[in-house]
Amino acid sequence: MVAAMPDSPAPSEPAASQSFRPPLAALFRAFLGVSLSGFGGALPWARRMIVERKRWMTTEEFNETFALSQFLPGPNTVNFAVVFGARFGGAAGAVLAFLGLMVPPLTIVTGLAFLYERYGDIATLSHVLAGVAAAAAGLMVTLVLKMAGPLFLKRWNSAPVVAILAFIGVAVMHYPLPYVFLVLAPVSVALAWFRV
Amino acid sequence: MNDNPLWSLFSLFVVLSLLSVGGANAAIPEMHRVAVDVMGWMSDSQFADMFAIAQMSPGPNVIIVALIGFHVAGLAGAGVAIAAMCGPTCVLAFAVSRTWDRFKGARWRMALQAGLVPVSLGLIGASAFVLARAADHNGYAFLITAATVAVALATRINPLWVFLAGAGLGYAGLV
Numbered sequence: 001m002v003a004a005m006p007d008s009p010a011p012s013e014p015a016a017s018q019s020f021r022p023p024l025a026a027l028f029r030a031f032l033g034v035s036l037s038g039f040g041g042a043l044p045w046a047r048r049m050i051v052e053r054k055r056w057m058t059t060e061e062f063n064e065t066f067a068l069s070q071f072l073p074g075p076n077t078v079n080f081a082v083v084f085g086a087r088f089g090g091a092a093g094a095v096l097a098f099l100g101l102m103v104p105p106l107t108i109v110t111g112l113a114f115l116y117e118r119y120g121d122i123a124t125l126s127h128v129l130a131g132v133a134a135a136a137a138g139l140m141v142t143l144v145l146k147m148a149g150p151l152f153l154k155r156w157n158s159a160p161v162v163a164i165l166a167f168i169g170v171a172v173m174h175y176p177l178p179y180v181f182l183v184l185a186p187v188s189v190a191l192a193w194f195r196v
Numbered sequence: 197m198n199d200n201p202l203w204s205l206f207s208l209f210v211v212l213s214l215l216s217v218g219g220a221n222a223a224i225p226e227m228h229r230v231a232v233d234v235m236g237w238m239s240d241s242q243f244a245d246m247f248a249i250a251q252m253s254p255g256p257n258v259i260i261v262a263l264i265g266f267h268v269a270g271l272a273g274a275g276v277a278i279a280a281m282c283g284p285t286c287v288l289a290f291a292v293s294r295t296w297d298r299f300k301g302a303r304w305r306m307a308l309q310a311g312l313v314p315v316s317l318g319l320i321g322a323s324a325f326v327l328a329r330a331a332d333h334n335g336y337a338f339l340i341t342a343a344t345v346a347v348a349l350a351t352r353i354n355p356l357w358v359f360l361a362g363a364g365l366g367y368a369g370l371v
Contacts, residue, residue: 036254068296071309074285075258076219082286083293094290102278105255106262110274112249113266120245124367130241131340131366133248133331135358138344140221140324145349147317159314166318170225171325174233177226181215181315189311196306 022056024089024096030054031081031100046080056088077101158191201269202276204235209261209280214288218316220258220281224323227264228330237268244330252359258282336370 022030034045051062065087069079078098085097119125151159162184169180208230216223224247231237238246246267250260258281265277299305332338344358365371 035256067309068293069289070219071217071312072285072289072292073214073217074220074289075216075256075282077256078258078282079285079289082289086290086293091290094286098282098286101256102282105253105259106274106278109250109253109255109259109262110266110271112253113263113274116245116249116263117267120242126241126245127366127369127371128363129245129248129366130331130333130337130371131362131364132252132359133241133244133327133362134337134340134366134371135344135362136248136251137244137324137327137331138341139251139348139355139358140320140327141341141345142348143221144317144321144324145345147320151314151317159317162314163318163321166315167321167325170319171322174229176229177215177223177319178211180319181217184318185217185312185315188315189307192311193303193307196303196310 021088022054024092026054027085027089027093028096028100031085031097032104035101035104046077046084050084157195158188162188162191202272205265205268205273205277206280209265209277210284213281213284216285216319217312218320220256220260221323222316222319224260225319225326227260228326231264231268237264240330241333242267244327247327248331248359251355334371336365340365340371 030049031046034049047062047066050056051059057065065083066080069076069083072079072083078101081097081101082094085093085095087093089096120129148163151163166180166184169175169184170177208227212223212226215226228243232240232243246260246263250257250263253259258278261277261281262274265273265275267273269276296305328338328341332341340362344362347353347358348355362371
């Protein structure tokens with residue numbers, strides 16, 4: 001799963017700075033490399049490529065861009081590619097970074113989807129997938145526990161209440177996500193307003 | 197217009213695009229609710245299968261959307277689903293990236309950032325719950341999930357090994 005990353009071609013690669021702009025083709029190739037090495041989430045690989053290999057950004061710049069792409073709605077890695085591409089190459093940069101990130105995995109997953117539709121009924125395959133699905137669910141539970149830790153252990157604040165209400169609304173009551181979001185998000189932001 | 201599957205896919209994911217705070221995983225319960233309960237596109241275990249395939253594949257987690265789209269309407273479905281899920285949020289990310297730095301330190305920006313974190317935690321928690329319930333249809337599957345949590349909390353093991361172990365136990369006919 002770990003594809004070779006495109007190594008930085010020029011030894012004279014400048015350090016990260018506001019004025020430096022990588023060529024668009026390099027931007028595209030860099031995200032192409034990240035997309036296929038991104039097993040278990042592409043962001044750690046993006047960090048390695050951008051900060052450590054290419055030095056297009058400092059750690060602080062990367063962290064701020066990362067925080068922004070986490071906060072924006074939608075797929076985080078996709079947001080990251082768009083924000084990063086826009087910053088260094090405008091609209092063309094955003095489009096190329098997005099395409100570099102998405103085209104290889106989409107090609108692969110479409111092939112897998114084709115195989116699944118054709119062979120998904122075979123008992124052995126469905127048993128194997130059921131085993132993987134149980135493990136994948138476990139990883140998701142782990143992610144939630146790790147995220148919840150700092151939020152729930154902090155001194156009294158409203159965050160756990162909001163999180164639990166969102167959980168109950170979606171997982172237990174099966175309310176549509178738009179309703180849950182439109183009720184809870186404004187309340188939570190208003191509560192945060194008085195805290196920050 | 198409403199019985200066209202491409203339209204159904206588009207209207208589902210175009211809304212989810214801007215509501216999935218915390219990433220594609222936060223939108224899993226809504227995808228599950230619509231795909232399994234409302235539209236009847238697939239069974240509970242087929243949904244769990246697709247999540248498993250998306251997790252095993254390289255690339256961003258959002259590609260589960262392409263799997264759902266493909267299941268419903270083939271290649272066109274996969275394309276429509278991905279475009280609807282990524283389009284609005286990409287435009288927003290592009291617009292925000294040009295102005296965001298200007299509001300660094302602004303109170304509304306900090307409140308917005310801090311306020312959305314617990315919402316996204318609750319949504320991702322709901323995802324974990326929905327996925328575990330879809331995947332854990334017997335005691336052995338539940339044990340695999342529980343063991344995965346224990347191993348992932350206690351070690352920094354590569355998730356690939358966890359998936360391989362799950363696949364091996366499934367192959368052995370336990371799940």
